Amino acid sequence: MTNPCIICVAITGSLPTKANNPAVPITVSEQVESTHEAFEAGASICHAHVRNDDQTPSSDPEKFARLKEGLERHCPGMIIQFSTGGRSGAGKTRGGMLPLAPDMASLSVGSNNFPTRVYENPPNLVDWLASEMLEHGVKPEIEAFDLSHILKAADMYAKGQIKDTPYVQFVMGVKNAMPADRHVFDYYVETVKRLFGDNVAWCAAGIGARQVLLNDWAISSGGHARTGLEDNVRLDRDTLAPSNAALVRRAAEICENYERPVATWRQAREILGLRVPA
Ligand SMILES: [Zn+2]
Numbered sequence: 001m002t003n004p005c006i007i008c009v010a011i012t013g014s015l016p017t018k019a020n021n022p023a024v025p026i027t028v029s030e031q032v033e034s035t036h037e038a039f040e041a042g043a044s045i046c047h048a049h050v051r052n053d054d055q056t057p058s059s060d061p062e063k064f065a066r067l068k069e070g071l072e073r074h075c076p077g078m079i080i081q082f083s084t085g086g087r088s089g090a091g092k093t094r095g096g097m098l099p100l101a102p103d104m105a106s107l108s109v110g111s112n113n114f115p116t117r118v119y120e121n122p123p124n125l126v127d128w129l130a131s132e133m134l135e136h137g138v139k140p141e142i143e144a145f146d147l148s149h150i151l152k153a154a155d156m157y158a159k160g161q162i163k164d165t166p167y168v169q170f171v172m173g174v175k176n177a178m179p180a181d182r183h184v185f186d187y188y189v190e191t192v193k194r195l196f197g198d199n200v201a202w203c204a205a206g207i208g209a210r211q212v213l214l215n216d217w218a219i220s221s222g223g224h225a226r227t228g229l230e231d232n233v234r235l236d237r238d239t240l241a242p243s244n245a246a247l248v249r250r251a252a253e254i255c256e257n258y259e260r261p262v263a264t265w266r267q268a269r270e271i272l273g274l275r276v277p278a
Contacts, residue, residue: 004263005255006224006271008045008203009038009244013230014057014087021233021240026051028063032070037245038228039075042252044268046071047081047106047141047228057087064097077265079103079274081141084129086119094125098132103274105133106169107140109152113176119145130161139274141203142168145177150188154195164273165196169203169226170218173210180210185217201271207231212250219254224263224271227251 011034016024025034028050035046050063064082071080081104084094098105107129108121133140140162142153153166170188172180185204192202203224206214211232215225227247235241235250252262269276 003222003260004267004271005219005260006045006201006203006263006268007043007248007251007255008047008081008205008224008226008228009035009043009248010047010205010226010228010230011035011038011244012049012051013228014049014051014083014085016229016233017055021229023241023243024229024233025244026055027053028066028070031067032074034244035071035078036074037243038248039078039265041245041248042262043078043227043244043248044263044265045079045081045104046075047083047226047230049083049085049087049230059093059096061097061100064102065100068100068102077269077277079265079268079272081105084108085143086121091125092128095129095132098129098136098138101136102138103269104139104141104272105129106143107133108143108145108149109156110146110149112145112178115175119177127161130156134161134163139164139167139272142166143171144168144188145171145174147184147188147191150191150195157196165200167201167203167272168192169205170214171205171207172214173207175207180206180213182217185214186221189221189223205231209234209237211247212254215251215254219251219260220258225251225254 025031052058080102082102156162204214204218205226
């Protein structure tokens with residue numbers, strides 16, 4: 001396989017803290033530094049949440065603005081993707097940073113269970129987040145926690161709520177949601193190809209110990225890969241990951257095993273149909 005593989009680094013998330021792994025970047029300056037190292041290791045997308053000083057999740061647009069500014073300065077060309085996920089706020093506060101016009105934002109299009117609660121994505125909120133993304137020129141990444149979410153994305157695309165061919169991420173291994181099941185994974189791949197064409201770009205993320213497994217499945221199947229401390233804080237059962245960059249390097253090694261080059265930020269932008277800065 002020769003098609004370049006995009007590595008996305010999910011640097012912080014809304015759950016892991018310094019107590020889980022001291023390398024989790026919390027402040028904006030820690031986030032910029034950690035992303036810069038991951039960018040040099042081969043990541044071309046930074047998926048980011050922001051935090052309050054006490055490490056709790058935040059949805060403060062001002063923090064997102066400072067992060068965007070820092071990333072643009074220190075990681076020029078890298079694709080910036082903000083999370084509109086549900087842990088950082090309720091309702092429309094989840095999309096309060098979209099007017100900053102990041103390159104991309106995550107978009108959950110349906111509800112499902114999470115480890116200790118329901119991950120609520122009511123239809124009117126999904127519609128509103130999608131319309132804000134359209135208005136501000138933000139490309140959504142569809143977070144598929146379930147098969148129905150892929151079909152919902154196709155429906156939204158057909159209705160013009162999503163501008164370009166949906167870029168779907170299969171999320172597996174969240175407790176009480178879809179486990180890392182190989183048959184389901186293969187059917188997801190088959191489904192995005194049937195709905196959006198054989199050459200459609202897609203990606204996958206695994207949680208905890210499933211991260212490396214999903215990296216392997218995605219990279220060997222022609223998809224793109226997500227890694228980072230948001231999803232997993234360990235290299236193996238006994239070893240904490242020393243940095244986001246270490247997890248990116250591990251994904252890059254898997255690319256090497258399958259003879260796939262790691263996409264540069266320029267290639268990643270071309271693959272995803274994003275603006276390529278001069
Ligand atoms: Zn996230």
